[in-house]
Amino acid sequence: MPTAVSGFDALMEITKRPPLVFVEGQGSWLTDQHGKRYLDFVQGWAVNCLGHCPRPVVEAISRQAARLINCSPAFYNEPMIRLAEMIARHSGLHRTFFTNSGAEANEGAIKLARKWGQKNRNGAYEIITMDHSFHGRTLATMSASGKAQWEKLFEPKVPGFPKVRLNDLEAVAAAITDKTVGVMLEPIQGESGVFVATDEFLRNLRDLTKRKGILLILDEIQTGVGRTGKLFGFEHAGVRPDIMTLGKGLGGGVPLAALVAHEEVCCFEHGDQGGTFNGNPLVTAAGCAVIEEVARLEFLRRVSETGEYLAARLAALSRKHGCGEVRGRGLLLALELQSETGGAIVDLARERGVLLNSPRPSSLRFMPALTVSRAEIDHMIGVLDGLLGEAP
Numbered sequence: 001m002p003t004a005v006s007g008f009d010a011l012m013e014i015t016k017r018p019p020l021v022f023v024e025g026q027g028s029w030l031t032d033q034h035g036k037r038y039l040d041f042v043q044g045w046a047v048n049c050l051g052h053c054p055r056p057v058v059e060a061i062s063r064q065a066a067r068l069i070n071c072s073p074a075f076y077n078e079p080m081i082r083l084a085e086m087i088a089r090h091s092g093l094h095r096t097f098f099t100n101s102g103a104e105a106n107e108g109a110i111k112l113a114r115k116w117g118q119k120n121r122n123g124a125y126e127i128i129t130m131d132h133s134f135h136g137r138t139l140a141t142m143s144a145s146g147k148a149q150w151e152k153l154f155e156p157k158v159p160g161f162p163k164v165r166l167n168d169l170e171a172v173a174a175a176i177t178d179k180t181v182g183v184m185l186e187p188i189q190g191e192s193g194v195f196v197a198t199d200e201f202l203r204n205l206r207d208l209t210k211r212k213g214i215l216l217i218l219d220e221i222q223t224g225v226g227r228t229g230k231l232f233g234f235e236h237a238g239v240r241p242d243i244m245t246l247g248k249g250l251g252g253g254v255p256l257a258a259l260v261a262h263e264e265v266c267c268f269e270h271g272d273q274g275g276t277f278n279g280n281p282l283v284t285a286a287g288c289a290v291i292e293e294v295a296r297l298e299f300l301r302r303v304s305e306t307g308e309y310l311a312a313r314l315a316a317l318s319r320k321h322g323c324g325e326v327r328g329r330g331l332l333l334a335l336e337l338q339s340e341t342g343g344a345i346v347d348l349a350r351e352r353g354v355l356l357n358s359p360r361p362s363s364l365r366f367m368p369a370l371t372v373s374r375a376e377i378d379h380m381i382g383v384l385d386g387l388l389g390e391a392p
Contacts, residue, residue, distance in 0.1 A: 018350060025052025028369050028376050030355070040355045041368045041380055046190070046222050046332065049249030049294060051369035056289040057252040064285035073275060079284040086291045087260055090231050092240050094263040098279035100255045102221035102247030103136025108259040108273060109184070109217050109243050110140050114160075115267050116215065117181030124181040127217070130166045134191035135184070135219055144184060147192075167201045173208060182215030182242070187233030190222040193363045194327045194334030202237035209242075215265065217243040221257065225249035226294040226370050228330035229304035236329070249370075252290040256283040294370065303370050306377070307331045310366065313381045321388040324362075333366045334359070345387050354383045 008019070024031040028051055030038045040052070050057060064079060071077055084096040099105045110127060117124035127144065135141040142150050143158040160179075164171035172183060183205060189195040209216045218241040223233030227249060230236055234244070242265050247257030277283075293299060307330040314326045314335050324336025337345075342358030349356045357365045364384075368376070 018347075027051040027054075028372050036353065038350070038353050038355050039376060039380055039383075041366050041372075042355045042357045043367055043369050044253065045248065045357070046227055046367040047248045047251070048253045049225055049227070049290060049370045050252050051371050052253070054252060054293075054371070056293055057254075057286050060285045060289035061254070061282060064282050067281075069282045070277065070280045073278050073280070077279070077281040077284070079281045079288055080279040083284045083287045083291065086288065086295070087246070087258065090291070090295055091244065091260060093244060093260045095261055095266045097259040097268075097273060098284060099247075099257045099259060099275060100277055100283075101136070102219075102245065102257045103138050103141045104275070105221065105245040105247055105257040105259045106135045106141045106144070106184075106219055107138050109219075109245050109261075110144065111273065112243060112259065112261060112265065112268060113182045113184075113215050113217060115272065116265055119267055121181055121213070122178070124179050124214075126160045126162060126177070126179045127181060128172060128175050128183045129161050129163055130185045130189065131163050132166070132189055132192035132195070133163075133184075133186060133219075134189070135186075136221075166195060167198055169201060169204050169208065172205060176208075176212055176214065180212070180214055182217050183209055184217040184219060186219045186221075187223045187236075188228070188329060188332055190332060190365065190367075191359055193336075193360050194332060194365055196327065196329060199237040202234065202239050206237075206239040206241075215242040217241060217245075219245050221245055221247035223329075223332065225290065226300055226303055226330075227332050227367075229300055229307055230330075231295055231300065233329075249294075250290060251283055251286050254283045254286045256287050299370070303330050306370075306372060306374070307333070309374055310368075310372075310377050313377060314366070317381060317385055317388065320385070323388070328366075331366070331368055331370055331372070335364045335366070337362050337364065345384070348387050349383055352383050352387075354380050356380075356384075 021033040022030045030040050087096050114125045129144045131146040133146040135144045140158045144161045146163050162175050164175050187197050224246040242262050244260045250256050324338045327334045340361035342361050346356050346358045359365045
């Protein structure tokens with residue numbers, strides 16, 4: 001007879017998790033199985049852009065679930081079309097292919113770029129990416145990522161991703177060869193510790209890729225959908241990519257991502273791309289509700305103002321405790337700790353009812369709901385102030 005397993009042991013071990021089971025969420029707060037509440041400054045890694053269980057998303061899902069959940073991607077559905085139209089209108093790009101995760105969207109971007117290179121650049125297939133970047137956990141997106149700890153994992157990986165330093169235009173130019181089809185990067189490297197691609201670099205990179213006749217691919221999985229105070233991160237630099245990927249906040253908590261491209265780049269032929277659940281009406285209805293909320297000018301203005309407030313509070317905390325710089329934009333920020341205490345601070349903060357993230361040992365990352373209040377920021381700062389004051 002098979003051995004019976006239950007509880008946590010029934011799940012495959014992939015990461016260290018605390019023995020908590022979250023059962024309810026509302027706005028910036030989560031509640032565990034014992035009734036303890038936690039202020040959430042992680043929000044599923046910037047996924048719940050409107051907070052936990054936001055009314056517009058809950059209502060959109062409820063309405064759509066009563067009408068049509070899935071009809072196969074072999075057919076059109078109304079929310080799929082409506083969301084694609086919204087993305088096209090706001091981004092200036094033309095066509096969208098919906099996916100279930102950011103990694104899948106980035107995988108699609110790689111495939112689309114390589115297909116375009118076959119047709120337009122004599123079979124060019126290499127995509128220049130950045131050191132310390134993160135593009136997902138499929139084999140191709142792990143290969144594209146610049147995480148040093150992945151270099152020898154799951155070998156052999158997918159070839160064709162030379163790496164250069166972020167914000168180093170000369171390094172990009174030197175890496176371009178006749179095999180190069182494009183350059184792929186995040187406007188802000190979130191997973192590596194919130195390092196920003198400067199506006200000047202993005203503008204010069206856009207000029208360089210146009211001169212060389214190659215594609216600019218922006219991974220906006222974490223920076224898109226209002227996270228930086230603009231609907232898309234590229235708007236700060238006043239540029240527009242050839243290909244963009246969206247995810248995380250796009251679904252407001254449900255699994256939804258998107259591959260978005262300029263009309264001239266869209267060269268998939270029938271059968272080249274697909275996915276069983278891609279663009280289903282349930283999740284795209286949620287996406288429509290998210291964009292309707294986030295795209296409002298007053299909403300984005302509030303994100304910018306709240307981001308400035310959080311950055312100022314973090315900077316004051318850093319000065320008080322001798323920490324390092326505050327990096328980022330909008331409500332995607334990091335605090336450099338100047339010591340490798342990030343993991344310990346995350347654990348202690350959780351015990352005191354605040355959820356934080358440490359993307360690397362010497363920094364903390366803050367990704368609250370875009371609707372987070374100043375009072376909630378003050379509460380988090382108060383807890384973090386106490387923890388930093390207790391550090392040896």
